[in-house]
Amino acid sequence: MxxxxxxxxxxxxxxxxxxxxxxxxxxxxxxxxxxxxxxxxxxxxxxxxxxxxxxxxxxxxxxxxxxxxxxxxxxxxNFAKYQRFKVKVDTSRSEINYLSDNQAPDYKEMTLFLKLLVSGKANLYFYHKTNMNRFFIQVDSLPIEQLIYKKYSDKDDLIKSNNLYKNQLINYLKCEKISGQEFIRTEYNTKSLTNIFLKYNSCFGQEPINYVSKPKRKILNLGIRTGLNIASIKMSGGNSGVFDAEFKKYLTPRIGLSGEVVLPFDNNKWSILLEPNFQYHNLKQDFNIQFATKEIAETKYNAIEVPIIIRYGIYVAKNAKIFLNTSYVFDIPIKKSKMDFDGRRDIKMSTSSGVAFGMGMEYANTYNFEFRYNLKRDLLAKEVYINADYSTINFIFGYNFLRK
CATH class of the missing domain: 2.30.30 (SH3 type barrels.)
Structure with a gap:
């Protein structure tokens, strides 16, 4: 299998x-x-x-x-434009543990494809790599240069900022329609800088091109999930195997909700999901212990299962995509979840977390089907001498009722 x-x-x-x-x-x-x-x-x-x-x-x-x-x-x-430049880039690190004690930029000359954000009398460019965001300005025929913003640590280990970019904006983007306070309030991010560049370019009767403006992405999906589980529980432990029992491949229903956040890169291929669902198991079975004696084992297992899922999807047609998942799964047992053996103490459920892998298809970002395989996890994690290995295969049907 x-x-x-x-x-x-x-x-x-x-x-x-x-x-x-x-x-x-x-x-x-x-x-x-x-x-x-x-x-x-x-x-x-x-x-x-x-x-x-x-x-x-x-x-x-x-x-x-x-x-x-x-x-x-x-x-x-209608998506993106890149232009090649040889530029001086501040390579200072911004992580708190690696802050420099020097407020001056640490320049390195690099040849880069810079992404054009705003085009007009003044152009705004952007460069990004892991833990580094840099913006560049080019006005008319003047050389391109980086807008400087740098965090650093002073002699008292206090974190301060070199906000030279605000002075650069004041010097380069002179326009009666832009007040000094607007420059001071401008933050070192795409939205704020784009707005000030668009306003400056409009001062000269130009119609600036905003390459940042795109159709708004749908980044949140909410839906319901229902389906069937093929589950099995194998118990072992105790003296001479008195707790050995197995509930082989049985069917249980599942129903729950799903919340998906689509990550804003790589053409919306990656997403993170939270998918709480209700698990219900009520099992009773005869089994043999030592000396061919028969006893009855009963399992009542009710829980809220909460998978945290990382999903990667690829479109194979205009409205159809396939996806692969990996999940970290934990359970919240509901009151009265227990295992009961004739003439022996009840054993309270205390589950361990687990891992699952899944694959499926989705149509029109609305209807989906998934096959998910869960690795074994212990339903009696707090018991020292008894194990209850629980494994499931899920067949999940979904419907997304809200996209934002």
Whole structure:
């Protein structure tokens, strides 16, 4: 059974790699010699600024790759535009444990694809990599430069900020419509800087291009989940195996809710889910103990199971996607959950946490089906000499009733 499940997982993963490709979208790039190539560019929705990209000259053409050494500019229409610059970048770290005691930037010259956020008389660019956000300004034909914001630690180990970017904005973005207080209130983030650049560019009768403005993403899904569990419980322990018993593959219903947060990168492929559901088990079975004596074992197990899920999904058609999950699962047993053996003490449930893996399909971001395999976990975690290994396979049907 486990081998079959593993093979099924491998098949789904291979199918994802072959058919679940990111979309190629209309765009262009400009070579070093100034030649403009209209093409289809693979939209990776980059979290970090790219150094290369894949493209096709037409839908039927083979995939090709080009790099920052060969391209000075590229754009995915109505999505993003990148331009190559050689710039001085402050490489100072911003994590509290690694703050410098020097407020001056720690410059390093780098060749980068900078993402264009606002285009006009004054251009705003952005660079991101792990734990580093940097914004750049270019006004008219002046050289591009970084807007400086740096956290540092003073001699008393107090955290302070070098807010030089505010003075840079005051010097470069002079406009009667922008007050000094607006510059002072401007924060070092995409939203705040975009707003001040748009306002400055509009001072000159220009219609600035806002590359940040995109259709609002749906980032929250709420839904109901129902289905069936194929479960088994295998008990062992006690002197001479007096607590040995097994409840083999039995069916139980499941019902619950799901909350999903879609992460804002990589074309919405990643999400985090919380999926509380109600588990109900009421089992009774004869079993043999030593000397061929028969006794009755009874299990009453009611719990709220709460999986915390990381999901990766890939579109295989316009409205259809497949997904893979990994979950951390813990239970909250409800009152009266216990195991009972004839003539012996009742054993109160105290479950351990566990891990699960799942795969499934979703249609139109609304209807979904999932197969989930749960690794064994102990229903009697607090018992020293007795174990109750609990394993399940879930068949889950879902309906998302709210998307925001």
């Amino acid at each position: 486990k081998v079959s499940i593993l093979l099924f997982f491998i098949t789904i993963v291979n199918f994802s790699v072959v058919y679940g490709q990111d979309a190629y979208q209309q765009g262009y790039f400009i070579k070093n010699n100034g030649e403009k190539i209209n093409c289809l560019i693979k939209n990776m929705d980059w979290e970090n600024n790219p150094t290369s990209f894949n493209y096709k000259l037409s839908e039927s053409s083979p995939k090709e790759t080009t790099t920052i050494e060969q391209v000075q500019e590229f754009e995915i229409t």
